[in-house]
Amino acid sequence: MASVVLRASKGHVLAIWAGHPWVYAQAVLHVDGRPADGDIVDVLDEHNQLLGCGFYSSRSALAVRMLARRPAETIDDAFFHDAVSRAVHRRQRLMGLPSDHTTGYRLVHAEGDGLPGFVADRLGDVIAVQFTSLGMKRREHIVLDALGELLRPRAIVEIPDEELQRLEGFESNRLPVRGKYEPPACFEESGLAYAVDPLSGQKTGFYFDQRENRRLLARLVRGQRVLDLCCYVGAFSVTCAKAGAAEVDGVDTSAQALLAAQRHAEHAGVSDRVRFLRDDARRFLEQAARAQKTWDVVILDPPKYARRTGDVDKALKSKYLPLNRAALRVVSPGGLLVTCSCSGRVRPDQFLRTVGLAAAEARRSTRVLALRGAGPDHPVPPAFAEGQYLKCVFLEVD
Structure with missing residues (x-):
């Protein structure tokens, strides 16, 4: 696996040790190997001590978006499927979502749920997703399949962020990617009913x-x-x-x-x-x-x-x-x-x-x-x- 070596700066290394999920381009001393954008690379300090691994980008100000920090952790399809599953169950277990009165909420929140560059909002029986890192976009079939398996939505629709995607070097369209979507997407928040169309609104619709x-x-x-x-x-x-x-x-x-x-x-x-x-x-x-x-x-x-x-x-x-x-x-x-x-x-x-x-x-x-x-x-x-x-x-x- 290719690797990214950080500059000998206490601030750069300490931030990653503390759990910051981004390696900024100016923190990179050199890159060993020839990783393609979106590949998974190891992140090392100047003494070649492993700090973790993440998605590489040569184009973005974010050279690496961290995925894992444990040396023995395997980054395969099961890793991403499990991260989606944990995000879904985290909201059920800790937040009581969905509930009888709230069926619209943030389902996956990128770095906060261990999936950098990927967010998903649940709007009742419709899920709106957005990819802002090439690494996650290349693995979209895994996370979309996981959402479909876990929640059985009527449809999953993709909402592009054109500016961030351009910086990452990819494009996507505003369209349904799973199931059959007919607007609107209906959900409740605190007992109030809403009906929105994520394919024609701002962000993911709400x-x-x-x-x-x-x-x-x-x-x-x-x-x-x-x-x-x-x-x-x-x-x-x-x-x-x-x-x-x-x-x-x-x-x-x-x-x-x-x-x-x-x-x-x-x-x-x-x-x-x-x-x-x-x-x-x-x-x-x-x-x-x-x-x-x-x-x-x-x-x-x-x-x-x-x-x-x-x-x-x-x-x-x-x-x-x-x-x-x-x-x-x-x-x-x-x-x-x-x-x-x-x-x-x-x-x-x-x-x-x-x-x-x-x-x-x-x-x-x-x-x-x-x-x-x-x-x-x-x-x-x-x-x-x-x-x-x-x-x-x-x-x-x-």
Whole structure:
């Protein structure tokens, strides 16, 4: 087997020893052998001590995505099948998923479940999968067969991430890969019914990472007026209305997502208290501020603005800062701002500092009530800070 030898730097080696799942290209001293992209290679320190093995890539900033760390572990078809099985049973055993009230959730979470570059979401009897590493794509038949065997879904559909796949040197299409798929995919979250089409939506069709944050917010909104910015298919909006919010305004730029949001509100029996509007969040906020309109609770959950480390400063200054400043200006005194960032490259301290600057510029006094992340169906290794991508801040606003 070919091998990748790391530079004689305590930081590079210690990170892998601690369980970080990525070997960055700049940490590589040299490559022994001629591995093809997607091959499994050994990872060694400068003394040729084995640190583990993983998928190799000559094209990506991630030279190796770690798979295993035990010398005797065999990486064969059974290894990948067992990893899928453990992911399924982990959610059943530790999280009670699926349950009578929740049948949509993250089923496999890449590095957190030992399958780097592979995620799978369960949407009732449909599974949506995404491959972002060539190593996993080359072994897709193993994991797809395992999902089919373990869960017997009606269909499995693949959702490409074109940018990441291009960096890894492969392409895939948005299409069914197992079974016969007819939209929509129907599931429940906390007793609320949703119907989405993963082949025409964002990501895998639904943002399951916010489930626990929606459950917390539901406890805080009874009798409140709520504004849900970047509402997508209305999960926050419908959750708040069902929990007793007096009225909810949902704003998004996608007409298709808003049609789904309206259907979800109607199915939940709350369409009389929820209004959806197609508009840009920042433009909507500026117009609301001029009209001196305010809400008791404002939710701001924008898309990923920083995909690379080099994008972070610009995203903080030109996106997160003005958006949060504008959002803070329309929160009623004593109200709540729930503001989020799903950009893994943005650290929690950077995001909090930016929110603090936005509060200062908006001349609002704030305090953090909670800093939360994704739910437990999105596990991460302890040393993998980059994997803790979601920041969801509950902020009291005076």
